[in-house]
Amino acid sequence: MTAKSMVLTVAHRLAILAYIVFALFPLFWLLKVSLTPNDLLYSEGVRMWPSRVSFDHFRFVVAHSDFPIFFRNSLIVAGSTAIVVTILASLSGYALSRFAFRAKYWIVALMLLTQMFPLVMLVAPIFKMLSPLGLTNSLTGLVIVYSAFNVPFATFLMQSFFDGIPKDLEEAAKIDGATQFTAFRQIILPLTLPGIAATIGFVFTAAWSELLFALMLISGNDAATFPVGLLSFVSKFSVDFGQMMAAGVLALIPACVFFFLIQRYLVQGLTAGAVKG
Amino acid sequence: MTHTSSTDMRVQPKRPLLQRLAGACEPYLYSAPSLVLIATVMLVPLALGLSYAFRDVQILNPFSGGFIGLDHFRALSQDQAFYRALRNTLWWTGASVFLQFFFGLILALLLDKPFRGRGIAQALVFLPWAVPTFLTGLNWAWLFNPVIGPLPHWLFALGLLDEPGNILSDPQLAMWGPIVANVWWGIPFFAITLLAALQAIPRDLYEAAAIDGAGPFQRFRSITLPFLAPTIAITVLLRTVWISNFADLIIVMTNGGPADRTQIVASYIFTQAFKRLDFGYASAISMVLLVLLLVYSMLIVLLRQTMLNRD
Known part of the structure; x- marks a missing residue:
């Protein structure tokens, strides 16, 4: 594999990855907030994953x-x-x-x-x-x-x-x-x-x-x-x-x-x- | 002997005739249930709606229902909110279709190349299409919410926003909210249809072109684009009509606000019917929208004719 085609392959995979991240991110965020306990909701607002996970919201909704x-x-x-x-x-x-x-x-x-x-x-x-x-x-x-x-x-x-x-x-x-x-x-x-x-x-x-x-x-x-x-x-x-x-x-x-x-x-x-x- | 055969000849044409009749009825019997349903639930209300446009139909007013001629249309011609909705529809449709098509085409080109894990990658990037539109709207509204969503903070960190506020309540930027949600939701549609068209292009064409020394860009321009052109034309034209009527995301995310800045004609019709219960006025706007869409379709047909004549 030449250097040029290596670079192209990596760019191709990165582009695909970018699309996957864009497609899944909103759904991931939906899941993340639904699993965040209320007391952490505001203090850990933009963290990618809460320090503690709870199913309370699901339990309440059901x-x-x-x-x-x-x-x-x-x-x-x-x-x-x-x-x-x-x-x-x-x-x-x-x-x-x-x-x-x-x-x-x-x-x-x-x-x-x-x-x-x-x-x-x-x-x-x-x-x-x-x-x-x-x-x-x-x-x-x-x-x-x-x-x-x-x-x-x-x-x-x-x-x-x-x-x-x-x-x-x-x-x-x-x-x-x-x-x-x-x-x-x-x-x-x-x-x-x-x-x-x-x-x-x-x-x-x-x-x-x-x-x-x-x-x-x-x-x-x-x-x-x-x-x-x-x-x-x-x-x-x-x-x-x-x-x-x-x-x-x-x-x-x-x-x-x-x-x-x-x-x-x-x-x-x-x-x-x-x-x- | 001769006698029987002559009666046979007289009787025989009768049965094929009956059979022919039954045969001629058969396709109608198969399609009748669907057609009856479409006629009663779509065509009758359509006609009814057109009559409402000339009547005063308000659900909350028991004395309404009378014929009022062109009053609704006179009111409509003075209605600034309606003109704003028309401009917003152009902006909403144009930006959504362009971005969906642009990113959809790139995605289709990326997925056209075989690689390991293509099946799973394809399933993941097409997933937004399956997300119900009301949930798409809510999901993005939450992402844009500074209390719960990360987007305002990221946009602020990038210097795109002066403060981490909610763009959905900013009159200047609000329309971008539904547009981004629509693009997220609609990219798979273009990617799927364009990918199907890409995979129908014979592979040996590319090989032949490569042997003749054509570069990747040249191959794209002179093989891929001409092959894709019909699919692109049809999907873009149909999507334009569809998106211009697509009010779900706007109803869910902004309800037309702030100050009617995200109101498109379709959501304006829904608001008139649903919130104000003014069915007459809603139907008058619907009629104008229908005429505009008819004009658009006629333009497409004309365009197609002139293109065909030129060839």
């Missing part, structure tokens, strides 16, 4: 706050949304992948359009529509709204997974007398299982993070999702930094779990329509 309820609500909402969207999107994604039909162009155009226009402008009318139906302040209402927002992106994602499976499989099944739907259910779906898991992961992460509609549609503590609960906690008890950050760490866990599950499919997911980036 035992004496509403965060377990928020966590459960968010799990219900994000989980149901992920399941509903994945079922709907595998059907419509299959239609886009396997059929040539007249309205296809318009369906694709409509779904692309929904990815482009500002969802924030729907906040007011959706509130007005859901409120007489009793769907504000309810987890069901959130599931319906989030499902609609995520279906277009998930459809494109599922379509890309179906496109990767050869058509001969269904054709062979149809020659044996199966209908297209049977072939879809019994042959194609099982082959798409990794894709289905990825779609569930993407939709779950998106629904877990959603903030604006949850703020607008939910007002009480009983139906509050994690972001709503955390923000109201922040505005009420804005000095309990340790507890806030312990709650933040809890909110991070499901997102990280799903991130490592869907990591392999990031490229496909981001190019399919990019619902949350």
